[in-house]
Amino acid sequence: MSGRRIVVTSGKGGVGKTTTTANLGATLAKRGRRVVLIDADIGLRNLDLVLGLEKRIVFDLVEVAEGRCQLRQALIKDKRFESLAILPAAQTREKDAITPEQFAAIVEEASAHADYVLIDSPAGIEAGFRNAVAGAAEAIVVTTPEVSSIRDADRVVGKIAAGGKPIRLIVNRLRPEMVSSGEMLSVEDVCDVLAIELLGIVPEDEDVIDTTNRGEPIALREAGRLSAIYDKIARRLEGELVPFTTFDRQGLFNRLMGALKAG
Amino acid sequence: MIEFLRRIFGQRGSSATAKERLRLVLMTDHLELSPDMIETMKRDLVDVISRHVEVDRERIDVTFERQESTLAMLANIPILSVGRPSANGNGKHEGRAPSPDGSARTSKPKRVAAQTGPGAEGQAPPKRKRRRRKKSPPAPATAPAAG
Ligand SMILES: Nc1ncnc2c1ncn2[C@@H]1O[C@H](COP(=O)(O)OP(=O)(O)OP(=O)(O)O)[C@@H](O)[C@H]1O
Ligand SMILES: [Mg+2]
Numbered sequence: 001m002s003g004r005r006i007v008v009t010s011g012k013g014g015v016g017k018t019t020t021t022a023n024l025g026a027t028l029a030k031r032g033r034r035v036v037l038i039d040a041d042i043g044l045r046n047l048d049l050v051l052g053l054e055k056r057i058v059f060d061l062v063e064v065a066e067g068r069c070q071l072r073q074a075l076i077k078d079k080r081f082e083s084l085a086i087l088p089a090a091q092t093r094e095k096d097a098i099t100p101e102q103f104a105a106i107v108e109e110a111s112a113h114a115d116y117v118l119i120d121s122p123a124g125i126e127a128g129f130r131n132a133v134a135g136a137a138e139a140i141v142v143t144t145p146e147v148s149s150i151r152d153a154d155r156v157v158g159k160i161a162a163g164g165k166p167i168r169l170i171v172n173r174l175r176p177e178m179v180s181s182g183e184m185l186s187v188e189d190v191c192d193v194l195a196i197e198l199l200g201i202v203p204e205d206e207d208v209i210d211t212t213n214r215g216e217p218i219a220l221r222e223a224g225r226l227s228a229i230y231d232k233i234a235r236r237l238e239g240e241l242v243p244f245t246t247f248d249r250q251g252l253f254n255r256l257m258g259a260l261k262a263g
Numbered sequence: 264m265i266e267f268l269r270r271i272f273g274q275r276g277s278s279a280t281a282k283e284r285l286r287l288v289l290m291t292d293h294l295e296l297s298p299d300m301i302e303t304m305k306r307d308l309v310d311v312i313s314r315h316v317e318v319d320r321e322r323i324d325v326t327f328e329r330q331e332s333t334l335a336m337l338a339n340i341p342i343l344s345v346g347r348p349s350a351n352g353n354g355k356h357e358g359r360a361p362s363p364d365g366s367a368r369t370s371k372p373k374r375v376a377a378q379t380g381p382g383a384e385g386q387a388p389p390k391r392k393r394r395r396r397k398k399s400p401p402a403p404a405t406a407p408a409a410g
Contacts, residue, residue, distance in 0.1 A: 147281050147288075154289050182276025189282050193289065 003034070003114040005107050006237075007136035009160075011152030013123030015144045016172035019208055021120040022050045024140075024237070026217030027230040029084035031238075033115040036075065038107065039089035040132035041122040042097060048088045052215020053078060062090035065102040071109050080220060095127045100134035107135030125159060133160060139167045140199060145174055145185040154194055168199035170233065175204050187244075200233035201244060202226070290334045291327045301325060308338055317343040 008021045018041075025037045039047035042062065048054045059074035064087070071087070078084040087110065090097065111117045121132035133139070139160045143153040153169075160167055171187050178184035191198050207224045211217065218226045232242045296304075305325050312318055319341040326337050 147285050150285055151288055151292070154292065158293075178276075179278070182278050184276075185278050185281050185285075189278065193282065193285050 002108070002111040003036075003116050004138060005111050005117045005119070005136045006138045006140055007040075007119040007121050007132050007160075008140045008142060009121035009129060009132060009156055010123060010142045010149070011125060011154075011156040012143075012149045015149050016142050016170075016202070017123070018046050018050050018120050019212070020140070020142050020170055020172065020202075021118050022047060023218045023226075023230050024233060025086075025116070025118050026051070026078075026081060026084060026219040027227070027234040028116050028237070029078070029081040030219045031231075031234055032083065034083040034113065035081075035085070035116045035118065036110040036114045037084070037086040038110065038117060038119045038135075039087065040103070040119050040128060042089045042093055042095050042128060043091065044122065045089035045091045047086055047120050048076070049215065050212050051078065051086060051217060053086060053088075054215075057088050060088045060090040061103075061106065062093050062097045064106055065098045071106060075110075080217070095122065095131075098131060100131050103131040104135040125155060129156070129159075133163070133165075137165060139165050140170055141167055141194075141196065142170045142172050143190065143194070144172055145179075145187070145190055147185075150185070150190060150193060157194060157196055168197045169194060170200045170202060171198070172202045173204045174201055198244070199236055200229070202229055202233075287328065287334070294327070294334070304336075305338070309340065312340060316345050319343050 008017050008024075010017050018039075021037055025035045029035045037047060037051075038061065039045050040061070041047070045060075048057060053076050056076045058076075059069040061074070063069050064071050064074045075085040075087055078086070087106070107117055107119065117135075119132045119136055122128035141153050141157055141160075143149045157167055169191065171190050174187065175184055179186045185193075187198065187201050203225075205224075205226055207218065207221065207226050211221060218224065218230055221227055229245070232245075235242050305323060308325075309318060309320060309323060322341050324339040326339075328335050328337050
């Protein structure tokens with residue numbers, strides 16, 4: 001039986017697609033799943049760097065598509081996890097160097113020997129995005145709790161939903177203290193506006209930058225709160241019912257204000 | 264009391280504003296009206312209204328705005344004069360200089376909500392402003408040269 005094919009996308013750039021793909025992938029692998037991560041961001045390849053595998057690249061996605069090498073030759077196995085591999089994007093090619101059909105065929109082939117194929121989509125809604133979505137049967141949309149990011153997420157949701165693929169949401173870079181003081185949209189607000197199912201909430205955390213600097217997946221950093229957070233997301237993805245952490249607990253001041261208003 | 268506290272602790276956050284603005288912009292996005300379609304709607308709307316009042320075609324502004332739980336199309340159509348435009352007219356009035364500041368304040372633009380129900384048709388506009396426009400100041404070319 002072939003594995004699940006899931007695209008991680010966002011519309012807006014820089015909201016955390018690559019971070020999510022890398023860390024969710026590593027977490028699933030840590031849980032014993034066979035995972036292939038595909039970097040679909042041709043020309044702006046980063047997934048290898050975030051995972052610390054940049055030195056081991058031999059072949060890339062476009063070379064596989066052009067038949068210059070076998071898929072298994074291009075896959076880089078992550079030595080820290082038994083069952084994690086990545087297919088890097090080409091760095092010096094254009095987004096249209098590969099067709100949606102070619103991309104879908106590669107994803108299909110990768111899924112034959114994996115439980116999960118996660119596709120790191122480029123930003124935007126053009127050729128690169130269309131490729132990334134073409135190969136997937138499900139989608140994870142990443143957004144930050146900001147108006148422009150949410151609006152772009154909505155565009156992408158519209159495009160994917162038109163193809164009938166199930167979509168779930170990850171809210172990234174949440175700052176609970178700002179939500180409490182009413183300066184940031186809450187997860188509830190975001191879900192309300194986008195009207196799609198919530199898969200996970202990832203707070204703003206310095207560990208993301210630190211682990212990225214080192215090329216270490218968060219799953220390896222057991223001590224931090226983030227590895228537990230990604231573990232919850234992974235379990236939800238696998239169908240487990242995991243309650244959401246309420247980061248946006250009301251502060252004393254807000255409760256006081258609420259009481260005053262009610263009274 | 265609450266106002267007092269608010270003033271001390273600063274205004275309420277901006278997240279409520281963000282949510283409202285998002286709702287509206289998404290509704291507009293979902294409309295998927297192309298600029299072309301909006302232009303056509305504008306033209307049709309003005310053609311109908313022009314049968315009754317003379318409007319300033321150049322300065323029509325059509326926007327979409329959320330009202331309660333619906334999306335409203337708001338057309339801001341400056342009215343130049345009430346009553347039918349001249350019989351032979353193509354909507355243009357000759358012999359009228361544009362107001363000096365370029366605004367049509369002499370004939371207050373009226374907001375015509377697109378949801379306006381039937382019945383408004385044929386009725387005279389509620390306000391009858393027939394105030395004369397101020398005369399334009401003399402053109403600089405004809406002004407006496409300053410010493
Ligand atoms: N939860 C987080 N906390 C702190 N920093 C974060 C978090 N998530 C992502 N970042 C940072 O935000 C930046 C952008 O993240 P990332 O590269 O994953 O975004 P992207 O959506 O893949 O961008 P692009 O559209 O360019 O591909 C990175 O510097 C990353 O370290
Ligand atoms: Mg990226």
